[in-house]
Amino acid sequence: MNVLRRVAVAAACCASVACGTAPTQPPPTSTSSGPDQTVVSWVAGYCVALKDMVVEVYKLPKESDIATEADLPKADAALQSLQAKLQTAVSGLEKLPQLSPPAQDADAIVADRLATYRKLLGQVTEYRAVMPHKGVRYAQSALVVVGVDLAAYKPPHWAHDVPGLGEVMKANEDCKLVV
Known part of the structure; x- marks a missing residue:
């Protein structure tokens, strides 16, 4: 018998033996009809934590909006609101749990955002403390610097790119402006 026939007979025997035996374990059943609830909860917390702050950036007065000493309360109120956000x-980011694979990259995203937002929070706090003594030019500069820092912040990774998070973020209304 040639080699090809021997291989074909051996394969047929193996197949017939395999077909006649019961599986040792039942096949896995898929009970999951949607995303992991831990991921859904994480995304909700992430987006709620960031959405108001993202919107607040667009509400900051422009340099030209602060022209006189009478405009300083407007600058302080804007910085106070940003500080709160x-x-x-x-x-909110500090409260997020760590995620397991395949979404564990979200932990690095949170760490990067925490470092950035803590630094900005320190800046805003300092600007608010010094602004009453420095006047209009300082208030204008503070608003410009904070606005530019927030608008220019480009994290190395985006939450919606983490496996399992993108689709959940698309389904969450609070995530519309948060990436």
Whole structure:
């Protein structure tokens, strides 16, 4: 018998033996009809923590909006509101649990955002403390610097790119402006 026939007979024998035996373990059943609830909860916490702060950046007065000493309360109120939103963001991010694979990259994203937002929170706090003594030019500069820092912040990774998070973020209304 040639080699090809021997291989074909051996394969047929193996197949017939395998077909006649019962499996040792039942096949896995898929009971999951959607995303992991831990991921859904994480995404909800992440987006709630950041959404108001993201919107607040667009509400900051422009340099030209602060022209006289009478405009300083407007600058302080804007920085106070941003400070509160940054505190909420930091607090919310600190509360997020660590995720398991394949979404564990989200932990590095949170760490990067925490470092950035804590630094910005320190800046805003300092600007607010010094602004009453420095006047209009300082207030204008503070608003420009904070606005640029927030708008220019580009994290090395985005949450929606983490496996398992993108689809959940698309389904969450609070995530529309958060990436």
